[in-house]
Amino acid sequence: MLCIGVMSGTSCDGVDVALVDFGVRQKTLATHFKCYPDHLKATLHKLISEQSAELSELSQLDIRLARFYAEVVGELLASQQIHPHEVSVLGLHGQTIYHDPDHTHANTIQWGSAAMVAALTGIDTVAEFRQMDVALGGQGAPLAPAFHQHLLRLIKRPAAILNLGGIANLTVRKGQHLIGFDTGPANCLLDGWCARHLGVDLDSGGQWAAQGQVIADLLSQLLADPYFQRQPPKSTGRELFNLEWLDDMLADRQYRAVDVQRTLLALTAKSVAAALEATEVVVDEVYVCGGGVHNSALMNALSDELSVPVLSTASLGVAPDDVEAVLMAWLAWQNSQRMQTDLRAVTGAAQAHVYGVLHKSIR
Incomplete structure (x- = not known):
């Protein structure tokens, strides 16, 4: 079962993509990293540091990120000569632009429209991994x-x-x-x-x-x-x-x-x-x-x-730059199997649950 993980972290430097086979043994088949374009990176840094933006800017950023994610996924698949129909599911983290799980109205926001990614890639896309955890009283992080x-x-x-x-x-x-x-x-x-x-x-x-x-x-x-x-x-x-x-x-x-x-x-x-x-x-x-x-x-x-000793995770079989993208693929695979993940002791969520929300593609 082929799955893709798409991860953009708090460094805001770009996006990591991993193609993982969850067969008898989990195997990472290929990875790809692409820096955010300067204009997109500047917009993200400005938004996160100032914590304010016009609604139109926020809305457009959601789609700009989604188009970029879909582009990078397409590049990875093309490099491996794999058709999107061969991929069962895609796990999309999105770019965190605000995270406040300790507020009275606890919330976390990751931008990059999963619906648009599903439409552009033709791959069922699982996203919003943190929201239910926060809704259940958890921190939503780390996953x-x-x-x-x-x-x-x-x-x-x-x-x-x-x-x-x-x-x-x-x-x-x-x-x-x-x-x-x-x-x-x-x-x-x-x-x-x-x-x-x-x-x-x-x-x-x-x-x-x-x-x-x-x-x-x-x-x-x-x-x-x-x-x-x-x-x-x-x-x-x-x-x-x-x-x-x-x-x-x-x-x-x-x-x-x-x-x-x-x-x-x-x-x-x-x-x-x-x-x-x-x-x-x-x-x-x-x-x-x-x-x-x-x-x-x-x-x-x-x-x-x-x-x-302080060692690289490469010695465990996962390259250090790939771990979080592989995590997204793994969570998407878990979601596709309707398998619950128990992070109660980590995030403080009230119960184990299936992480992520599925956005069906039009194949």
């Missing part, structure tokens, strides 16, 4: 622990899986129970600060951060944010951890930009280490996925803080 648990079954030793996307999330087994939650910022602040001061999208390999020094008092102030003291279930995003948040912490104090970058890297490493320690689970290794796995300075900092 990755459901698939991380699937990977952890391959490991005999106690282990954790850490996703370093725009936001970092951690998954561990505690006895028979699964624990998973967002630990705090990862690439969203590192990339944003780098873009502001170097004019490039990311600090490749952490080379710039490696030239700086940790600002101890600033790091302590950043770690004092109440989010880090909250008990799980918890989730976060750019609504909290953004450059405006950082600017407030800096309060016009004059630091070298490179030292702030090094401090942000330390913030990710130390908040992850503190989160793992708080679970009271002793692990033998931590497997890392997401874009942050390519930041060698961050990986070294994590290794120092965690005092255990």
